[in-house]
Amino acid sequence: xxxxxxxxxxxxxxxxxxxxxxxxxxxxxxxxxxxxxxxxxxxxxxxxxxxxxxxxxxxxxxxxxxxxxxxxxxxxxxxxxxxxxxxxxxxxxxxxxxxxxxxxxxxxxxxxxxxxxxxxxxxxxxxxxxxxxxxxxxxxxxxxxxxxxxxxxxxxxxxxxxxxxxxxxxxxxxxxxxxxxxxxxxxxxxxxxxxxxxxxxxxxxxxxxxxxxxxxx
Amino acid sequence: xxxxxxxxxxxxxxxxxxxxxxxxxxxxxxxxxxxxxxxxxxxxxxxxxxxxxxxxxxxxxxxxxxxxxxxxxxxxxxxxxxxxxxxxxxxxxxxxxxxxxxxxxxxxxxxxxxxxxxxxxxxxxxxxxxxxxxxxxxxxxxxxxxxxxxxxxxxxxxxxxxxxxxxxxxxxxx
Numbered sequence: 001x002x003x004x005x006x007x008x009x010x011x012x013x014x015x016x017x018x019x020x021x022x023x024x025x026x027x028x029x030x031x032x033x034x035x036x037x038x039x040x041x042x043x044x045x046x047x048x049x050x051x052x053x054x055x056x057x058x059x060x061x062x063x064x065x066x067x068x069x070x071x072x073x074x075x076x077x078x079x080x081x082x083x084x085x086x087x088x089x090x091x092x093x094x095x096x097x098x099x100x101x102x103x104x105x106x107x108x109x110x111x112x113x114x115x116x117x118x119x120x121x122x123x124x125x126x127x128x129x130x131x132x133x134x135x136x137x138x139x140x141x142x143x144x145x146x147x148x149x150x151x152x153x154x155x156x157x158x159x160x161x162x163x164x165x166x167x168x169x170x171x172x173x174x175x176x177x178x179x180x181x182x183x184x185x186x187x188x189x190x191x192x193x194x195x196x197x198x199x200x201x202x203x204x205x206x207x208x209x210x211x212x213x214x215x216x217x
Numbered sequence: 218x219x220x221x222x223x224x225x226x227x228x229x230x231x232x233x234x235x236x237x238x239x240x241x242x243x244x245x246x247x248x249x250x251x252x253x254x255x256x257x258x259x260x261x262x263x264x265x266x267x268x269x270x271x272x273x274x275x276x277x278x279x280x281x282x283x284x285x286x287x288x289x290x291x292x293x294x295x296x297x298x299x300x301x302x303x304x305x306x307x308x309x310x311x312x313x314x315x316x317x318x319x320x321x322x323x324x325x326x327x328x329x330x331x332x333x334x335x336x337x338x339x340x341x342x343x344x345x346x347x348x349x350x351x352x353x354x355x356x357x358x359x360x361x362x363x364x365x366x367x368x369x370x371x372x373x374x375x376x377x378x379x380x381x382x383x384x385x386x387x388x389x390x391x
Contacts, residue, residue: 013371047311047315048314048315050311065307080245080356080357080360081313081314081356081359081360081363082314084310084360084363085306
């Protein structure tokens with residue numbers, strides 16, 4: 001096996017980022033989806049972590065590269081590198097703490113400053129198992145997500161409610177956006193307002209590279 | 218002959234520790250003025266000149282901007298050492314983000330790489346201004362370095378990663 005070849009077969013690699021306040025459950029959502037694990041210990045993420053998992057959409061294998069970072073300001077670093085190349089985002093708040101929902105607007109602004117206009121965003125209300133402690137009405141969050149053109153789902157990383165569905169839905173929508181772009185025949189890179197260019201189709205589609213069997217290095 | 222910075226005009230440029238806080242093509246938070254996207258900034262120069270300048274053991278300084286160029290050449294060298302062994306862009310990104318989390322020393326503090334290159338801060342405010350500028354310019358440099366150190370398909374560009382083995386101006390990198 002060539003040193004730089006992909007360690008598993010896939011058709012597309014999609015980078016997704018998890019963002020939101022500290023303690024809303026970003027890391028547990030990630031571990032539930034990628035390893036089907038939940039940790040009761042609430043340790044703050046320092047720096048970044050990423051994990052991958054492959055899913056099937058329309059007979060394509062999509063490898064999701066999922067990035068998790070600290071919500072706390074003092075552990076946050078290099079926002080530009082974290083967001084670079086992301087085609088999807090899960091914006092997480094905690095349904096038992098209204099302040100985390102209020103801060104969604106700030107996270108949304110940061111996300112939009114650093115990503116492409118076509119990024120697929122899902123608003124995720126986590127800790128839905130804590131029904132008796134609910135502080136954010138579902139309808140309030142749903143209305144906000146519709147106004148801001150985001151998808152919306154409430155989840156529980158603890159009991160795995162909707163976790164699979166949330167990630168799979170975002171990945172499916174990203175694939176739809178890409179397919180639509182391919183059908184339009186616009187092979188042009190999408191221009192970012194900040195002057196950067198991301199061509200999601202070319203960058204993430206490694207079929208040509210795999211079929212040629214080339215090995216970089 | 219080393220490559221020098223073209224930012225020699227200091228008219229209206231804020232300074233900290235004798236370093237001009239030059240504009241950046243960046244939307245990263247910090248004290249740097251925002252440069253137009255179609256212009257070259259000091260980070261572009263540092264990356265463009267890096268593979269030539271890193272070979273020199275002496276660097277004659279022609280303008281204060283060259284001091285920043287020296288600092289950034291050193292920083293790129295440090296960053297490439299962190300990227301050594303990172304076989305995918307994702308692993309490289311994680312390494313570079315962790316580098317960005319480390320404390321940033323300013324002149325006079327332990328760990329600042331070039332004693333005497335910049336003047337000592339005259340106040341805590343000046344020290345923090347310079348630290349914030351260095352944080353901003355380092356972050357911008359890191360982001361662009363990832364774009365040249367890795368190919369579009371996420372594999373390392375060996376022509377860049379090879380420079381991890383160079384030592385810049387005999388400064389020991391831990």
